[in-house]
Amino acid sequence: MKIVRIGFIPLVDAATLLIAVDKGFTAEEGLDVQLVREASWSNIRDKLAIGLFDAAHLLAPMAVASNLGLGHVKAPLVSPISLAMNGNAITLSRKLFLELQEASDDRLSDPAVSAKALGKIVQKRAEHGDEPLTFGMTFPFSMHNYELRYWLAEGGIDPDEDVRLVVLPPPYMVESLTRGQIDGFCVGAPWSSLAVDADVGIILHFGCEIFSRAPEKVLAMREAAAADDPDVAAALARAISRAATYVDDPTNRDDVVSVLARPDCIGVGHHAIRGTLAGQINLDSRGGARACEDYLIFGKNNACRPDPRHAVWIYAQMLRWGQARFSTGLVEIAKAVYRPDLYDAAIGVREVSSPSLPDVVGAFAGPDLDERDLDSYLNGFDIGSKI
Known part of the structure; x- marks a missing residue:
């Protein structure tokens, strides 16, 4: 052997x-x-x-x-x-989620809608001189980072100027949210579900709602x-x-x-793992849930x-x-x-x-990618670097 x-x-x-x-x-x-x-x-x-x-x-x-x-x-x-x-989710603190609801009259389950609502909150905080929102992700070279950035940018938010993105190991996400050190995070399963179980976070989007096959x-x-x-x-x-x-x-x-x-x-409970594998995800501790067969592929x-x-x-x-x-x-x-x-x-x-x-x-918004013309792809975004 x-x-x-x-x-x-x-x-x-x-x-x-x-x-x-x-x-x-x-x-x-x-x-x-x-x-x-x-x-x-x-x-x-x-x-x-x-x-x-x-x-x-x-x-x-x-x-x-x-x-x-x-x-x-x-x-x-x-x-x-x-x-x-796939397998990631964007999770917000209860406080930020309630703010997001107040900022939008439409369905927050649509990432285009939620991004615009968050843009309003970010702009308001800047006008009042408040500290920028802070989001956790697991590594700069990760789908968590790119999912967060892609979503934020669609709401007119510059991820490098308007908010803070910090690196945290997956097992530390829930604790950081509980302590108020971050306002939300993007991480792989089961850590978003554990934030829901602890009643400190609400899942806003599945990663597959940002990119269908990440x-x-x-x-x-x-x-x-x-x-x-x-x-x-x-x-x-x-x-x-x-x-x-x-x-x-x-x-x-x-x-x-x-x-x-x-x-x-x-090393976590059976419930969170079973829900992840089945694509049956609790969004909050109040009974909200959503099913997605492509949650994790x-x-x-x-x-x-x-x-x-x-x-x-x-x-x-x-x-x-x-x-x-x-x-x-x-x-x-x-x-x-x-x-x-x-x-x-x-x-x-x-x-x-x-x-x-x-x-x-399968990105939820933005131009399609042609590897023969990356310049056109990057020029299709309002926020981000160009070649």
Whole structure:
């Protein structure tokens, strides 16, 4: 058995990795996987980069940033399989949510409506000389950051000028909201549900209402390690693909929930995990709820197969928010993270189909992305950097 150390963050979108190990799928592939639970994404990134981890449950934008040399020493990464799409939520303090209701006469469930209402609140605070609103997100190179920014900007709010965005590890979001240190946050499940259960937060939007198929997490490996030992990458892809099928099957839900709830995995109550997997989410402690079958996507519609278009879309967000510079060469470096060739070789894929969307992520507003013309895409927004 080959020992493989893999870091993960306690989130429901790590389910296929956790189940692949628990159900023995990785062992059947000849791997002795040692899972290491971490508290922050920077810890996982750094340990993967220097070889303390052989693979990692990683933010998709963080993997792209690593290839581009953004934020730390450049460490080329590849992903032989995607772990999850979607799974985030934007949650507000009860106080801010009530203010939002007062600022709008329309349905706040529409992100275009809620963004405009928030814009009114932000403008009013600025006119009165009040402190700007503060929102938490898990990392600058994350879908949480981009979902928040995209939504805010549609309401005429400049995320870098009009509000504060702060980085917090997922397990610290609820505590920070409780203490009034932040006014809201965007984070992966189950932490928004825990804020609801604690009666300190109200879920305003699911991440999939901002982007219908957001590239959330990937299994990341160092490019050199995957090239030196391709059998490990293939074995992990097969095991996790089997796990995705297992997790997607409703008849296995009780078992999956029990595994994820263990202290060595996510370590939270069964209720929040079950609701996340079923797409049945309580919005507040007063009985409000909403169902969405795409709240968190693991394997359906070929979601496990790495899609290089996602890397281009992520790179475009980095350009929009001034995190990266533009060059056609960097587009190709970003795309190199997503390796459908490794996935296809491991799984034996013959035909590939993907959902038909006007945009690769299905954004709720804004221009469609054409990777051949990023300039036109970025010029389609009123707020954000241009090439």
